[in-house]
Amino acid sequence: MSLTRQEQLRAWDHAHVWHPFTPQVEWSESDPLVIDRGEGVYLYDTEGRRYLDGVGSLWCNVHGHRHPKLDQALIDQIGKVAHSTLLGVTHAPAIDLARKLVELAPEGLTRVFYSDDGATAVEVALKMAFQYWRQKSEPEPGRNYFLAFGGAYHGDTLGDVSLGGVDRFHTMFEPLLFPTVLRAASPYCYRCPLGLTRPSCATACLDEVDRLLEAHRGQVAAVIVEPLVQGAAGMIVHPAGYLAGLRDLTRRHGTFLIADEVAVGFGKTGSLFASNKEGVTPDFLCLAKGLTGGYLPLAATLTTEEVYSAFYGTAAAGKTFYHGHTFAGNPLGAAVALASLQVFEDEQTIERLGPKIDRLASKLATLADLPYVGDIRQQGLIAGIELVEDKSTRRSFPWESQVGARVCRAARKFGLLIRPLGDVIVIMPPLAIEADELDWMIDVITTCLREVLMPEVEVGS
Numbered sequence: 451m452s453l454t455r456q457e458q459l460r461a462w463d464h465a466h467v468w469h470p471f472t473p474q475v476e477w478s479e480s481d482p483l484v485i486d487r488g489e490g491v492y493l494y495d496t497e498g499r500r501y502l503d504g505v506g507s508l509w510c511n512v513h514g515h516r517h518p519k520l521d522q523a524l525i526d527q528i529g530k531v532a533h534s535t536l537l538g539v540t541h542a543p544a545i546d547l548a549r550k551l552v553e554l555a556p557e558g559l560t561r562v563f564y565s566d567d568g569a570t571a572v573e574v575a576l577k578m579a580f581q582y583w584r585q586k587s588e589p590e591p592g593r594n595y596f597l598a599f600g601g602a603y604h605g606d607t608l609g610d611v612s613l614g615g616v617d618r619f620h621t622m623f624e625p626l627l628f629p630t631v632l633r634a635a636s637p638y639c640y641r642c643p644l645g646l647t648r649p650s651c652a653t654a655c656l657d658e659v660d661r662l663l664e665a666h667r668g669q670v671a672a673v674i675v676e677p678l679v680q681g682a683a684g685m686i687v688h689p690a691g692y693l694a695g696l697r698d699l700t701r702r703h704g705t706f707l708i709a710d711e712v713a714v715g716f717g718k719t720g721s722l723f724a725s726n727k728e729g730v731t732p733d734f735l736c737l738a739k740g741l742t743g744g745y746l747p748l749a750a751t752l753t754t755e756e757v758y759s760a761f762y763g764t765a766a767a768g769k770t771f772y773h774g775h776t777f778a779g780n781p782l783g784a785a786v787a788l789a790s791l792q793v794f795e796d797e798q799t800i801e802r803l804g805p806k807i808d809r810l811a812s813k814l815a816t817l818a819d820l821p822y823v824g825d826i827r828q829q830g831l832i833a834g835i836e837l838v839e840d841k842s843t844r845r846s847f848p849w850e851s852q853v854g855a856r857v858c859r860a861a862r863k864f865g866l867l868i869r870p871l872g873d874v875i876v877i878m879p880p881l882a883i884e885a886d887e888l889d890w891m892i893d894v895i896t897t898c899l900r901e902v903l904m905p906e907v908e909v910g911s
C-alpha cells in the first residue's frame with residue numbers, strides 16, 4: 451500500500467518533528483495541517499485549501515506573504531551573497547538597514563546591534579545594560595537587578611526566562627534562573643491586582659514600580675517591558691499612559707528602560723513602534739518578528755550613544771561586548787527588512803491602518819454580550835478575546851477544558867488559522883488585511899464560539 455505524498459508528510463512529521471510549545475499527545479493524535487504556500491494574507495495547505503493567516507504566522511507577517519517587493523529584494527540579494535559575517539567584515543544590507551532603523555526609531559537610538567531572534571535581541575539588551583553599569587565612567591557595579599512584570603514573556607533562552615512571568619512556561623526552570631529579578635504586578639485591568647477600576651485608579655499600579663525602584667536604589671540595571679501589549683500573557687493591553695509613566699519613573703530613579711517590541715513593533719499597535727504612541731525613547735529597543743516583514747529570522751537591539759560610549763575602548767581596555775550570533779545581520783534578512791520598511795513608505799501602511807483598526811473595534815464590540823466573552827481588548831490590529839466560565843465573577847475555565855484551543859480548531863474548517871493563548875482568542879493578522887476580511891474573521895470566531903460553548907443554540911440563529 452503506497453501512501454500519497456500528503457500522507458507520507460504527516461507520518462514523517464509525527465515520526466520526527468518535535469514541535470515548539472506543543473503538547474505531544476494531542477499533536478500525535480491530530481491530523482497535521484501541512485502548509486504548502488502563501489499569497490497575501492492567505493496560506494494554502496498541500497491539498498490546496500485556503501486559510502486566512504489570522505495571527506500573521508505567529509505575530510510576524512506584516513505586508514502579506516509573497517509580497518512582490520520583498521520577494522524581489524531576496525532574489526536580488528541572493529544573486530550576490532546569502533551569508534557573510536559581521537565579525538571583522540561588514541556588508542551593505544546591514545549598514546543600510548542600521549541607518550534606516552536609526553532614522554525611523556524613537557529619537558536618540560543611534561546604535562544597532564544585530565542578532566537573529568527575539569530571544570537574542572532581549573539577551574543582548576540585558577547583557578549590555580549589565581555591562582554598561584560596570585564600565586561607565588563612574589561605575590555602579592551593584593546594579594545586578596532587573597525589574598520585570600507579572601506575565602512577562604521575553605523569549606525562551608535562560609536569561610529571558612529569568613525575566614519571564616508565565617508560570618506554565620517558566621516555573622520548571624527556576625533552579626537555573628538568575629535570582630536578581632524584581633517582579634511588579636502586570637497592569638492587567640480586567641483582573642486588576644489592586645482591585646481598582648479604570649480610569650478612577652489613576653494608574654496606581656505604577657506606584658509599586660516606584661516603591662521597588664526606591665527600595666533597590668542603585669541596584670537596578672534596567673526595567674524591561676513589553677510596551678502597550680503583553681503578548682504571551684494573553685494580549686494584555688496596558689492602560690494609556692503606563693509606558694510614559696514607566697519612562698518617567700526609570701528616569702527619576704536613574705535606571706534604564708528596555709522596550710521589548712519584538713511582538714508589538716512594526717505597525718501592529720497602529721504606529722511603527724509602540725513606544726512612539728506615548729512619545730517614549732527607551733534606552734534599549736528590541737526588534738525581531740516583524741523586522742523582516744515576517745520573512746526571515748533577523749533581530750536588532752537599538753541603543754543610545756550614552757550606552758555605546760561605555761563600550762568604546764581598545765582591545766586592551768577590556769570594554770568590548772563579547773557577544774555575538776553567527777547569523778547576526780544576515781544579508782538576506784537585512785535586505786528583506788529594508789524592502790519591508792520601503793513598503794511601509796510606498797504603501798502608506800501605517801497611514802492606512804486607522805479605518806481597519808476602527809472597523810475591528812466596532813466588529814469586536816458585537817461580541818461583548820455573548821455568554822462566556824469576559825473581556826475584549828484591542829490595541830491597533832492586535833486583539834484578545836478572553837473567554838471565562840462565569841462572566842459575573844470572571845472565573846476562568848479549568849485549564850483542562852482547553853476552550854481556547856477548541857474554538858481555534860473549529861475555526862480551521864471555515865478557513866481561518868488562529869492560535870489561542872490559554873482561553874484568550876488572539877487576533878494579530880498581517881497589516882495588509884482588508885476591513886472586510888477582519889469582519890469575516892470575527893464572524894467565524896463568533897460562529898465557533900457558539901459551536902464550542904453553546905452547542906444547544908442553533909448556529910446562525
Ligand SMILES: *Cc1c(COP(=O)(O)O)cnc(C)c1O
Pocket residue numbers: 567568569570572603604605606676681682710711712713714738739
Ligand atoms: C516572541 C517574543 C520574543 C521571542 O522572540 P523569538 O524570535 O521567538 O525568540 C520575545 N519577546 C516578545 C515580547 C515576544 O513576543
